[in-house]
Amino acid sequence: MDRVRLGIAGLGNMGTLHVNSVRAGKISRLELAAICDANLARREQFPGIPSFATADAMIASGLIDALLIATPHYSHTPLGIAGLKAGLHVLVEKPISVHKADCERLIAAHQDERQVFAAMFNQRTDPAYRRIRALVQDGGLGEIRRVNWIITNWYRTAAYYASSGWRATWEGEGGGVLLNQCPHNLDLLQWMLGLPVRVRAFCQFGRYHDIEVEDDVTAYLEFANGATGVFIASTGEAPGTSRLEITAEGGRIVYERDELRFARNAVPMSAFSRSSPQPFAQPECAETVEPVPDHGGQHNEILQNFADAVLEGRPLIAPAREGIRSVELANAMLLSAWLDQTVDLPLDGARFERLLRQRARKSPRAQRVITAAAAVDLAKSFNR
Amino acid sequence: MDRVRLGIAGLGNMGTLHVNSVRAGKISRLELAAICDANLARREQFPGIPSFATADAMIASGLIDALLIATPHYSHTPLGIAGLKAGLHVLVEKPISVHKADCERLIAAHQDERQVFAAMFNQRTDPAYRRIRALVQDGGLGEIRRVNWIITNWYRTAAYYASSGWRATWEGEGGGVLLNQCPHNLDLLQWMLGLPVRVRAFCQFGRYHDIEVEDDVTAYLEFANGATGVFIASTGEAPGTSRLEITAEGGRIVYERDELRFARNAVPMSAFSRSSPQPFAQPECAETVEPVPDHGGQHNEILQNFADAVLEGRPLIAPAREGIRSVELANAMLLSAWLDQTVDLPLDGARFERLLRQRARKSPRAQRVITAAAAVDLAKSFNR
Numbered sequence: 001m002d003r004v005r006l007g008i009a010g011l012g013n014m015g016t017l018h019v020n021s022v023r024a025g026k027i028s029r030l031e032l033a034a035i036c037d038a039n040l041a042r043r044e045q046f047p048g049i050p051s052f053a054t055a056d057a058m059i060a061s062g063l064i065d066a067l068l069i070a071t072p073h074y075s076h077t078p079l080g081i082a083g084l085k086a087g088l089h090v091l092v093e094k095p096i097s098v099h100k101a102d103c104e105r106l107i108a109a110h111q112d113e114r115q116v117f118a119a120m121f122n123q124r125t126d127p128a129y130r131r132i133r134a135l136v137q138d139g140g141l142g143e144i145r146r147v148n149w150i151i152t153n154w155y156r157t158a159a160y161y162a163s164s165g166w167r168a169t170w171e172g173e174g175g176g177v178l179l180n181q182c183p184h185n186l187d188l189l190q191w192m193l194g195l196p197v198r199v200r201a202f203c204q205f206g207r208y209h210d211i212e213v214e215d216d217v218t219a220y221l222e223f224a225n226g227a228t229g230v231f232i233a234s235t236g237e238a239p240g241t242s243r244l245e246i247t248a249e250g251g252r253i254v255y256e257r258d259e260l261r262f263a264r265n266a267v268p269m270s271a272f273s274r275s276s277p278q279p280f281a282q283p284e285c286a287e288t289v290e291p292v293p294d295h296g297g298q299h300n301e302i303l304q305n306f307a308d309a310v311l312e313g314r315p316l317i318a319p320a321r322e323g324i325r326s327v328e329l330a331n332a333m334l335l336s337a338w339l340d341q342t343v344d345l346p347l348d349g350a351r352f353e354r355l356l357r358q359r360a361r362k363s364p365r366a367q368r369v370i371t372a373a374a375a376v377d378l379a380k381s382f383n384r
Numbered sequence: 385m386d387r388v389r390l391g392i393a394g395l396g397n398m399g400t401l402h403v404n405s406v407r408a409g410k411i412s413r414l415e416l417a418a419i420c421d422a423n424l425a426r427r428e429q430f431p432g433i434p435s436f437a438t439a440d441a442m443i444a445s446g447l448i449d450a451l452l453i454a455t456p457h458y459s460h461t462p463l464g465i466a467g468l469k470a471g472l473h474v475l476v477e478k479p480i481s482v483h484k485a486d487c488e489r490l491i492a493a494h495q496d497e498r499q500v501f502a503a504m505f506n507q508r509t510d511p512a513y514r515r516i517r518a519l520v521q522d523g524g525l526g527e528i529r530r531v532n533w534i535i536t537n538w539y540r541t542a543a544y545y546a547s548s549g550w551r552a553t554w555e556g557e558g559g560g561v562l563l564n565q566c567p568h569n570l571d572l573l574q575w576m577l578g579l580p581v582r583v584r585a586f587c588q589f590g591r592y593h594d595i596e597v598e599d600d601v602t603a604y605l606e607f608a609n610g611a612t613g614v615f616i617a618s619t620g621e622a623p624g625t626s627r628l629e630i631t632a633e634g635g636r637i638v639y640e641r642d643e644l645r646f647a648r649n650a651v652p653m654s655a656f657s658r659s660s661p662q663p664f665a666q667p668e669c670a671e672t673v674e675p676v677p678d679h680g681g682q683h684n685e686i687l688q689n690f691a692d693a694v695l696e697g698r699p700l701i702a703p704a705r706e707g708i709r710s711v712e713l714a715n716a717m718l719l720s721a722w723l724d725q726t727v728d729l730p731l732d733g734a735r736f737e738r739l740l741r742q743r744a745r746k747s748p749r750a751q752r753v754i755t756a757a758a759a760v761d762l763a764k765s766f767n768r
Contacts, residue, residue: 146618
C-alpha cells in the first residue's frame with residue numbers, strides 16, 4: 001500500500017475543514033476517497049467525490065482504508081466501533097466519546113494492533129506544549145507543585161449555539177465547553193502532568209448563553225503527589241485569556257501571549273527554605289523568555305502522522321486510547337458540579353452515564369430554534 | 385494640637401520599622417513619644433525614648449495621644465479596646481483581629497467619632513490598585529464577571545517561622561498565610577470588588593513548612609451578581625507569582641510585573657454574543673499597557689494619613705472598621721477547609737471562634753524551638 005484512501009464522516013465545521021485539506025493535497029499519500037453526511041446539500045458541495053448518506057454505507061463500500069470521524073460527539077462511539085470492526089484504520093475527532101463508559105466501549109473494539117486508531121488532538125503538535133511536556137517529564141523542573149490554566153478564549157456567540165440542533169444539549173452533544181472546546185486543554189493537561197486524583201468543579205450552566213449545558217467552569221484539582229491545580233474555561237468571555245502556569249520545585253513556566261517564560265531556581269524552593277538562615281530570603285532565580293514563533297502543524301500534522309502510521313508504522317502523536325483521559329476529566333468536572341461534591345478519580349463511568357442520560361431525557365431539544373449560521377471563519381475557533 | 389504624640393506597642397519587625405520611620409522624621413507632625421515591648425533588649429535598642437514593659441502602662445502614662453498597635457495578632461483586640469477606652473486615637477496593624485468576633489468587639493469599642501481609628505492597609509496606597517478600584521467602581525468596565533488572583537510571592541523560609549514563638553500556631557497567631565500575609569490582598573479584593581457571598585477553599589496546613597497552620601490556599605469565590613473568582617496564596621513558592629486578572633463585560637484588567645494591561649471591548653461581550661450573526665466572531669477589542677512606575681507611599685503614607693486625620697479630620701485611607709472584611713474572608717476560607725464545605729457569608733463568627741479555640745488548645749506551641757533570626761531585611765517582605 002503506497003497511499004491511504006480516506007473516508008470522512010460528517011461534513012460540519014471540522015469535517016469540511018479536513019475534506020478541504022486532503023483535497024488540496026496538503027497531506028502526503030492521503031487521498032480523499034469518500035465522504036458521508038446525512039445532509040444532501042452538504043454532500044453536494046463536493047461533486048466528484050463518492051458520497052454516501054450514511055457512514056455504514058461508506059464503510060461497506062470498499063472504497064476506503066481509513067475512516068475519519070467528524071460527526072456529532074455521541075456518534076463517535078458507534079461509528080468508531082463499526083469502522084474498527086470493518087478492519088479500517090480510524091482517526092476520531094475529539095472528544096473520542098461523550099463519556100467514560102462509551103470511551104471504554106470504543107477502545108475495547110480496537111483488537112487488532114495493525115489497525116491504526118488515532119485521535120485529533122492537534123494541539124499536541126504545538127512546540128510550546130511539547131517543550132513544556134519535555135521539561136516536566138525529564139525532571140528538569142523538579143517536583144510539580146501547582147498548575148493554573150485560565151483558558152477562557154473559547155468565546156462563542158448565540159449564533160454558534162443556534163447553528164446546529166445537537167449543540168449544547170445533554171441529548172445531542174452531552175456537554176458544553178468541557179466536551180466541545182476543552183478536550184484539547186484537558187488532553188494537554190493530562191499529557192503534560194498526568195491525571196489528577198481528585199476534582200472539585202464549579203460549573204455554570206447557561207451562564208452566558210441560552211443553553212442547558214455548562215459554558216463556564218472553574219475546577220480545583222489535586223494530583224497524587226499533592227500538587228494542586230485550577231482550570232478555568234468559558235465560552236462567554238471576550239477577549240478571553242489563555243495562560244498556563246506550572247510551578248515546580250525548580251522554578252516556574254508561564255505560557256501566555258505566544259511566549260514561554262521560564263524561572264529557574266538555583267536551589268529548589270523547599271530545600272532553600274529548610275537551609276536558609278534568613279527569614280525573608282529566597283533562592284536565586286534566573287528568568288528567560290522564549291518567543292513561540294509558530295504553533296506547529298496542528299490538524300494537518302495529525303492527518304500526516306495518521307497516514308504515516310498506516311503506511312510506515314510511525315508512532316502516533318495521539319493514540320485514540322489516550323482520549324479517554326480528557327473525557328474522564330471532563331466527566332469528573334461535570335459530576336462534581338452536579339453533585340456539589342469532590343469527585344475522586346478513577347471516575348465511576350456507569351454512574352456518570354446514568355446521570356447524563358437522566359439529563360438527556362429532559363433535554364428541550366425539540367423546542368430549539370435552529371438558524372442557518374453566517375459564513376464560518378473556522379480559523380477563529382482554534383485557540384491556543 | 386499641632387502634632388500627634390505616638391506610642392508604638394510591639395517592637396517586632398513591623399513595630400521597629402514604624403519606630404524608625406517616625407524617628408527619622410518621615411511623617412510630618414507625628415512624634416515618637418513612647419514605645420513598649422515586654423522584651424527589655426528590644427526596648428533598649430531605642431535609648432532616649434520613654435519605654436514601657438506593657439502597653440497598659442504606656443496608655444496610662446499621659447505621654448501619648450495616639451497608639452500604634454504592632455503586637456502579635458491576638459492582642460490587637462484587647463490593646464485596641466484599651467486604647468480606645470482611654471480616649472486615644474488608634475492605628476492597628478493588619479489584621480485588625482484574628483477572627484470576626486474579635487473584630488466586632490474591637491470595632492464596638494470605637495464609640496467616639498472624634499477618635500481616629502485606622503488600620504495599616506498600606507497597599508491601598510498603591511496607584512495600580514487605586515486605578516483598578518476606580519475603574520471597577522465608576523462602572524467603566526461594565527459588570528464584573530470573574531477575578532483570578534494568584535499571589536504566591538509571599539515566600540517564607542523555615543527560619544522565618546522559627547523566629548518567634550507565636551508565629552504560625554493556632555494559639556499564638558490564629559492562622560497562617562491568610563492571617564499574616566494575605567490580609568493586604570483580601571482587603572484589596574473586597575475594597576475593589578466587594579465581599580463574595582460564598583467561599584469554597586482548599587487550604588493545606590504545613591505543606592511547605594513544619595507548622596500547623598495553612599501555608600498554601602486555593603479558594604473559589606462567588607459574588608452576589610454571579611461573578612466567580614479564584615484566590616491562590618502560598619508562602620512556599622519561589623519565585624512566586626503576583627497576578628491579578630479581572631474580567632468584566634467591558635473588557636479585562638491584568639496587573640502583573642508592574643504593568644496594568646487593559647483590554648476594552650467595543651461592545652460588551654454578552655451583548656455582542658446575543659446580536660452577532662457570526663458563530664466565531666468576537667467584539668473588537670483594544671489593548672493598552674500602562675507601566676506602574678511606583679507603588680505609592682505605603683506604610684508611611686498610612687502613617688501620614690493617620691496624623692492628618694487626627695490633626696485636620698482628613699478622611700482615612702483605611703478606616704479600622706473596614707478591617708473586619710478581610711478577616712471575615714480569611715476566616716471563611718479556613719472554615720471552608722476545616723469543614724470541607726462551601727461557606728456562605730456573612731460568616732457565623734461565634735462558630736468560627738469556637739472551632740479556632742479548639743485548635744488553639746491543641747497547639748504544640750510549647751514544643752517549638754525558637755531560634756534567633758538572622759538580620760532581617762524587611763523590604764523583602766512587602767510584596768505587591
